[in-house]
Amino acid sequence: MSIQTGDKIPAAKLKVMGEKGPQDITTEELFNGKKVVLFAVPGAFTPGCSITHLPGYIVNADKIKAAGVDTIVCMSVNDAFVMDAWGKSQNAEELLMLADGNGDLTKALGLEMDATGFGMGSRSKRFAMIVDNGTVSHLAVEPAGGVDVSAAEKILALL
Template identity: 50%
Template sequence: MTINVGDRLPEATLVKVTADGPDQVKVADYFAGRTIALFAVPGAFTPTCSAQHLPGFLGKADELAAKGVDEIACTAVNDPFVLKAWSNENGAGGVTMLADGNGDFAKAVGLTMDGTKFGLGIRSQRYSMLVEDGIVKQLHVEQPGEFKVSSAEYLLDRI
């Protein structure tokens, strides 16, 4: 079942990419007491993710903060080392990378996609959400192959 606006994020563990190495974080603890703009990409280094999705959130970071967003986070079904390399290559220090290496979080929120015909396996769908104290306040899920409603601009316009 897909998560909906008004739902609490499910229990899961993600791996936060830090300068000191991978750090396991429980979703409930990470999102507690804060407003976080979370976006998910099918994979680091993939074309739309690298050319539009991540740069869009980096470019809108100040505007999101001015609207009350405490942190911007990105999740992908990649290991933390890949996400760190992707972050470094894109100068994305302003976005917290949350690795979902086994896809457990993507499965728990019901937002997986089957990329096996492209050699990607099961990945996260592309989406953005605004989460306040662990509760989904906004959720914008893309149709397959599109990049319209999960952008930073789209999310920002609705806050």
């Protein structure tokens, strides 16, 4: 069963690229006492993610933060090296590019998908959520193949 509006974000560790390499960051550090927009993509550097989903958040980052958001997080079931390289290639300086390398948070959220048919293993569904102090206040999960309900513009309109 997937996480729902009103649920608390489960405890998990993710990876972020630091000055000396990948570093742990917990969901508690990310969400407690903050308003966060978290969006997840099936894979870094994939067409829908690189052409549509991530760029929308980059272009709208200032507006999203002006609406009271402390952090905009892009998460994928990739490693921290890939997420860092993808963020740099997309000029995503205003976003926190997080790696859920083993899919631990994705599984805990109940938002994993089987992408073995594409040679990608277990990945995250495409989704976006607004999290207030660790509690989900809005969740938008995309149907397969779409970038609509989780697009930056849709999330911005809800802030």
